[in-house]
Amino acid sequence: MLNAFAVLIDGLVYAAYLFIVAIGLTLIFGVMKILNVAHGSFFTFGAYGAASAVGIYFNRGLPEAGGYLLMVVLAMALGLVLGLILERGIMRWVYGRDEVVMALVTYAAFLILEDVVILIWGPGSYAAYQPLLSAGNIEIGELILSNYDLGLIAVAAMLAAACYWGLKFTRYGRLLTAVIFDRETAAAFGINVRVVYTVTFVIGAMLGALGGAIMAPKIAVTLGIGVEVIVLAFAVVAIGGMGSIEGAFAGALIVGICRAATVHLFPQVELFVIYAVMALVLMIRPYGLFVRAQPRKI
8 A cells, every 4th residue: 555655756756857848848839830849948947046045045054935835936037038038039930840850950059058058057967956955855655755846746746727818718728729739720810920920939938947846856867858858758648648738637647657667666667657548548549649630621
């Protein structure tokens, strides 16, 4: 019973991490039909920015709560700046091109940003252990849980609820839904599709950077973390259905629970299980679990 509870908690923590990383990627694809490889760079900048900031902040003995706020604010600011630069400076020139071309453009941007990371932070690794340490632990029976991990689950749940509310009950959400369903018809009815594109890309970039910031205390912030993240995010959105927020949520839960069970029971196949789950789902549902209905144009 205790082992099953440990699997559940570990699965939820990993699923929360995957969902926060994948939601920005699936949002951009759903609206703009861009497979944004540069999303891994947003994660990397968020992680490096958070690691640098919290190291300076906590070493000065400032209030701990402010350190968590600093992580979030700095990550969102980095995502905002990077998103605007990439969307206004590069992506707007390739709208309407083949999806493969746009994916290659974002891959080129990813390679450039990886070099920018080296120029800013150097090739060394960074550690942002202070928020994880200051959060403390909680004991449930014989199981010791990190309060930071529980907070990560809460953040993912609030983010999922906020995205659902925003898409269903706000004006921008309705505009976004119209553009997702049929961008040509939405433009014909007076919706400024370019503005929707810009806002969506920036929001996706901010979410990617946020994922990097909140995961920085749990990982070694080093070169290459963006590559691993983008592969995992692609796996999650492929399972759930490209462009589906519900799919990203379901995909993250499935992968998180399966990966946690494998770590506890068969740790030697941990790296294999994520892609095995993806292959199994895509064999049954080639477009993912929550693929959106596509309009038929006549």
